[in-house]
Amino acid sequence: MKVLLVGRGGREHSIAMKLYESGQVNQIYAAPGNGGISDIAVCADIDEMNIDGLAAFAVEKAIDLTIVGPENPLVAGITNKFHEAGLKIFAPTKQAAMLEGSKRYAKDFMQKYDIPTAAYASFTRAVDAKAYINKIGAPVVVKADGLAGGKGVVVAHTIVEACLAVDRFLTDSGSPQTQPSIVIEECLEGRELSLMAFVHENNVFPMLPARDYKRAFDHDQGPNTGGMGAYAPVEDVSSESLDEIIETVLQKAADGIMREGCPFTGILYAGLMMTEEGPKVIEFNARFGDPETEVVLPLLKNDLLQVLLDVLDGKDPQLSWEPKHCAGVVLASAGYPEAYEKGILLPDLTPEDRAIVVHAGTRKTADGIVSDGGRVLLAGSKGDTLTQAISGAYGWLKRHIQTDRFFYRGDIGSTAAKADSPV
Template identity: 75%
Template structure:
């Protein structure tokens, strides 16, 4: 089979590596891909948001299945266009992807379908939002309504932080063509958990649970990022609790979106908070999580392509997982998630001795591999224990990276049960 993988990040490199293992794959095309994906796929110079260009490419190259990695093309309606063109694709429609595309829609959806989540309110006017915060007090979580690359969330523990968050995420602009919106939620406490599932209609097949680290700095300090590291599975959550999340969050979401008239096909991701009152949903994503994918897929024993085909056919893929742990550490450009420099040279030898390497923001410049994003790469490892996996990943990072133009956290998975 000929496959088209849309995207350019670490998640897409991890997907490509897993697809590359399949004996059923003839060729993988990646649009646009990155410096690591090009080693196992044919990278084509088509932007992931160029829907017409992608449809034309899939038609002309007789692509048997297209897999979409990032969220932006989903919200731009790429799946709908592929359906119109009669092209097979594993991804949700624009309407189904609104579970990720709008925090307000997702919260209203969870309330309607009785999915456990934090209390909340939505606002378009800064004055109303600030009055609400003054009424309920702090701490609160302030979220931008739309896509923000994992960075549109501010946990405000003081009144000053909360009011500043409103001004930051809901700037008052009378000349704006489109009203901005934010969601203000109660601040849930507890360790976080990510649970992804292959979904087609009402059929839900959960993967291993993972835990990621969103703050930029050690000890969970600094601004939110797209994720600075992750590990899987999460041993401090019982199988009974995972079954409960599958039934009352993922399954309810799949059933609910079908009832809305927008059956979901693709990867449904539930970001959970394990509170003292039980697990509560923080958010949904309509695609593989990043960096969770980079530590979950290496543990999958199945042929990933066959899993996707089985799910599309309404069959149980009978997922099988290695009895190991997997951990990954993100190398980021200095300054990320704020402004950062691109084009910084990376070590010539990124061999995978004792670890595996997932490229996120990299590109080839002549024969030199250079940085091309805020999150540059992930060093990961598998082990019989989490301690073994994270030790191997850090040993690789410490041995290979010697530049003050990059940084990484030093506490990923050091204490299981923290986020």
């Protein structure tokens, strides 16, 4: 089969590496891809948002299946366009992708279908939002309604901080995160958890639970990012809690979106907080999470292409997982998530020993691989224990990265590793 992978980040490189293992894949195309993806796929210089161009390319190359990584083309309707052209695609429609595309829609949806989540209110006027914040106090969470590349959420610990976030998201014309509306939520306390599932209509097939780290610096300090590292599986969440999440969150969401008249096909991601009252949804994503994908897919024993085909055909893919741990640490450009430099020549990125090197913001040039984004790569590793997996990831980084033009967190998985055990 010929497969088209849409996207350019670490998530897409991880998907490409898994597809490359499949004996059923004859050719992988990626649009636009990155420096690492280009080693195992033919990269086409087509932007993710050039939906007409992607559809034309899929027709020209007789693509058998298209997989979409990032959220922006999903919300823009790439799946609808491909369906109109008679092309097979594993991704939700524009309507179904609104679970990620609009925080306000998602919160209203969860309330309607009794999916556990934080209390909230929505606003279009800054004056009303600030009056609400002054009434309920801090801490509070302020969210831009639409897509913001992982930078549309502020966990405000003071009323002043919350009001500044309101201005940034509602009235600051110079901010890329400015939106027509915002959501203000109660601040949940507990341990975060990510759970992704392969979904087609009412069928939900959950993956391993993962935990990611969104703050830029150690000990969860600094601004929110797209993710600075992750590990899987998560040992401090019981099988009973996972069953509860599958039943009350993932299955309810799949059933609800069916009743809304826009069945979901693709990856449904639930970002959760494990509170004293039980699991509550922080957010839904309508695609593979990043960087969770980079630590979950390496543990999947199945042929990924066959999984996707089975799910599309309404069959149980019988997911099987390695009895190991996987951890990944993101190498980011100095300055990220704010302004940063591109085009920095990277050292040898060979993944020796147990290491897994996943390219994110990289580009191949005549001189070698150079940085081309805020999150440059993820160094990962598998191990019989989480400690082994973490050691492998950090060991690779320490051997290969010796420059102050990049940085990475030094505490990914460290708390969980203290209570370490084999899977």
